[in-house]
Amino acid sequence: GQSLEQPSEVTAVEGAIVQINCTYQTSGFYGLSWYQQHDGGAPTFLSYNALDGLEETGRFSSFLSRSDSYGYLLLQELQMKDSASYFCAVLYSSASKIIFGSGTRLSIRP
Amino acid sequence: DAGITQSPRYKITETGRQVTLMCHQTWSHSYMFWYRQDLGHGLRLIYYSAAADITDKGEVPDGYVVSRSKTENFPLTLESATRSQTSVYFCASSESISDSAEGYTFGSGTRLTVV
Numbered sequence: 001g002q003s004l005e006q007p008s009e010v011t012a013v014e015g016a017i018v019q020i021n022c023t024y025q026t027s028g029f030y031g032l033s034w035y036q037q038h039d040g041g042a043p044t045f046l047s048y049n050a051l052d053g054l055e056e057t058g059r060f061s062s063f064l065s066r067s068d069s070y071g072y073l074l075l076q077e078l079q080m081k082d083s084a085s086y087f088c089a090v091l092y093s094s095a096s097k098i099i100f101g102s103g104t105r106l107s108i109r110p
Numbered sequence: 111d112a113g114i115t116q117s118p119r120y121k122i123t124e125t126g127r128q129v130t131l132m133c134h135q136t137w138s139h140s141y142m143f144w145y146r147q148d149l150g151h152g153l154r155l156i157y158y159s160a161a162a163d164i165t166d167k168g169e170v171p172d173g174y175v176v177s178r179s180k181t182e183n184f185p186l187t188l189e190s191a192t193r194s195q196t197s198v199y200f201c202a203s204s205e206s207i208s209d210s211a212e213g214y215t216f217g218s219g220t221r222l223t224v225v
Contacts, residue, residue, distance in 0.1 A: 033213060042200060043153065045213025087152060097168060097207070098214070100145075102152040 004101035006088055011107045012078055020073045020104045022088035030091040032064050032071045033098065038084045046073070046086075075106075083108045116201050116217035123191050123224055131186045131220045133201030141204045142184040143214065144168075144176065146197040153200065159184055160207070191224045198222070 005023045012018040022032065031050040035043040047055055049064035049071060061074040075082055085103040092099065114135040123129045133142065140161050145153040145168075155168030157176040165176050173195060175187045188195055198221050202214040 035213070042216040042218050043214075044216070048213060089153075091207070097143075097155055097158055097166075099155070099169070100153040102150060 004088055004090055004099065006086075006101045006104045008102065009105045009107070011109065012075075013109050014078055014080060016078050017074065017076050018078060018106065020075075020086050020088075020106070022071050022073075022101060024069055024071075024088075024090045026066075026069045028092040029066065029069070030093045032062070033089040033091070034060075034062050034073045035087045035089060035100075036084050037087065037103070043087060078108050080108055080110070082106065114201060114203050114215055114217045116199075116220050118220060119218065121220060121222045123188075123222070125191060125193060125224055127191050129188045129191055129222070131188075131199055131201075131222070133184045133186070133217060135182055135184075135201075135203040135215075137203065137205070137215075138181055139203040139205050139215075140181070141207055142178065143202040143204075144174075144184070144186045145200045145202065146170065146195075147200060147219075148197050156186065156199075188222075193224050196222060196224045 033048045034046040037043040047062040049062050054063045059076045064071045085105050087103045088101045089098045117132045143158040144156040147153050154170050156174050159165045159178045162178050162181050178184050198219050200219045201217040204214045
């Protein structure tokens with residue numbers, strides 16, 4: 001089947017940098033997305049990578065390596081409001097739908 | 111107001127009852143999706159629709175029915191609710207299946223409890 005793997009929890013310090021990794025099955029891969037979800041809220045779209053390389057949007061960056069079936073979300077200058085769950089999501093061309101990972105809960109300490 | 115709205119926000123129902131969750135979007139997006147979210151499982155796709163009158167199964171469709179007679183509405187019906195269907199349900203919409211620059215936009219969710 002099609003599955004994604006990401007760490008279940010990550011802890012970091014305010015002001016620091018944190019990287020959340022995501023690995024996926026290669027067959028039929030089309031693109032990798034990242035979503036943020038605060039407790040009790042809805043997922044919100046952060047970024048999308050279809051090609052290898054780094055995409056930067058303010059303090060957040062997303063990276064993709066298709067040859068390694070691997071991507072990551074990089075959060076810089078962490079703020080307390082960044083405490084949330086982060087989901088990677090993959091579109092497989094054979095499925096015509098997006099599959100989400102189980103999410104990484106990011107906790108930030110002062 | 112433009113956006114995607116779900117109703118009700120909270121629902122408690124009894125086992126065996128039929129219940130319908132509503133989803134309405136104002137952008138005229140072609141694609142609409144229903145996901146359920148449970149601890150440890152992330153978001154799992156129940157059904158999706160590429161356009162009015164076109165629907166398809168996702169990862170966990172059993173026990174659910176959808177319809178899309180109008181582009182803006184995509185209701186989800188639990189034909190005979192079971193306790194295992196207790197979950198938070200999210201509706202989402204997108205102009206493109208490829209989730210490119212804009213991504214999916216999610217509604218605020220419906221927290222359903224089956225007792």
